[in-house]
Amino acid sequence: MSTTCLSPVIVALDFNDIEAAKNLVEQLEPSQCRLKVGKEMFTLFGPEFVRFLVAKGFDVFLDLKFHDIPATTAKACVAAAKLGVWMVNVHASGGLNMMQTAKKALADNFENPPMLIGVTVLTSMDDSDLQKLGIAKSPAEQVVSLATLVKEAGLDGVVCSAQEANLLKQELGSSFKLVTPGIRPAGSDVGDQKRIMTPSDAINAGSDYLVIGRPITQAENPMQVLNQVNQSLGFK
Numbered sequence: 001m002s003t004t005c006l007s008p009v010i011v012a013l014d015f016n017d018i019e020a021a022k023n024l025v026e027q028l029e030p031s032q033c034r035l036k037v038g039k040e041m042f043t044l045f046g047p048e049f050v051r052f053l054v055a056k057g058f059d060v061f062l063d064l065k066f067h068d069i070p071a072t073t074a075k076a077c078v079a080a081a082k083l084g085v086w087m088v089n090v091h092a093s094g095g096l097n098m099m100q101t102a103k104k105a106l107a108d109n110f111e112n113p114p115m116l117i118g119v120t121v122l123t124s125m126d127d128s129d130l131q132k133l134g135i136a137k138s139p140a141e142q143v144v145s146l147a148t149l150v151k152e153a154g155l156d157g158v159v160c161s162a163q164e165a166n167l168l169k170q171e172l173g174s175s176f177k178l179v180t181p182g183i184r185p186a187g188s189d190v191g192d193q194k195r196i197m198t199p200s201d202a203i204n205a206g207s208d209y210l211v212i213g214r215p216i217t218q219a220e221n222p223m224q225v226l227n228q229v230n231q232s233l234g235f236k
């Protein structure tokens with residue numbers, strides 16, 4: 001049974017050392033943040049690590065960004081949901097039919113399915129990256145067009161950058177959830193992220209959930225950074 005988490009922060013657990021990840025998790029309370037498991041930790045440590053976090057009462061976002069034919073994607077989402085996670089995702093560029101099939105499979109198999117969201121344009125990409133893919137739109141235009149498709153498919157929201165949050169809330173309404181990586185507290189390393197925003201600016205722009213990885217996990221004192229972010233947002 002998970003505890004209600006009031007903070008919008010989702011800590012991205014991108015570790016290659018399970019003991020380091022567990023050491024951080026042991027310092028956290030499910031009321032302070034949600035947790036994200038991505039491709040690195042899932043590939044290294046598998047479903048067992050996800051079950052461990054769920055058993056500790058955390059809301060877990062399993063960020064595997066499924067992108068495949070509709071039947072395969074739907075079955076992968078159902079398998080993810082069986083782990084008891086709070087949120088799963090697919091790539092919106094997998095198309096309307098793929099997203100609708102995944103959504104229906106979750107609804108058919110679970111009384112309370114996890115949230116299902118669509119990834120739009122990765123926060124590590126800017127105009128020039130899209131141009132190299134032959135996409136003649138700005139990131140904001142491409143995000144709006146993919147998010148519109150995600151909403152049409154009946155999903156709960158999208159992964160986007162906070163830079164598109166204001167526009168998306170205007171275009172798609174307040175109940176369509178916006179999960180935003182690329183969050184950088186002032187002064188932290190940008191790394192490979194290109195469309196970034198600070199936590200408080202992101203919330204003011206309309207982000208519902210803030211995904212924060214390295215600024216917390218690589219910090220000398222991760223708990224201090226998390227507490228500072230939560231305090232800056234008025235939580236705890």
Ligand SMILES: O=c1ccn([C@@H]2O[C@H](COP(=O)(O)O)[C@@H](O)[C@H]2O)c(=O)[nH]1
Pocket residue numbers: 012014038119121122123124159160181182183191193211212213214215
């Ligand atoms: O567009 C996206 C989609 C997913 N991510 C993931 O979020 C975290 C961000 O970590 P930082 O260390 O805060 O950069 C990471 O797990 C990514 O895989 C993203 O960054 N952008």
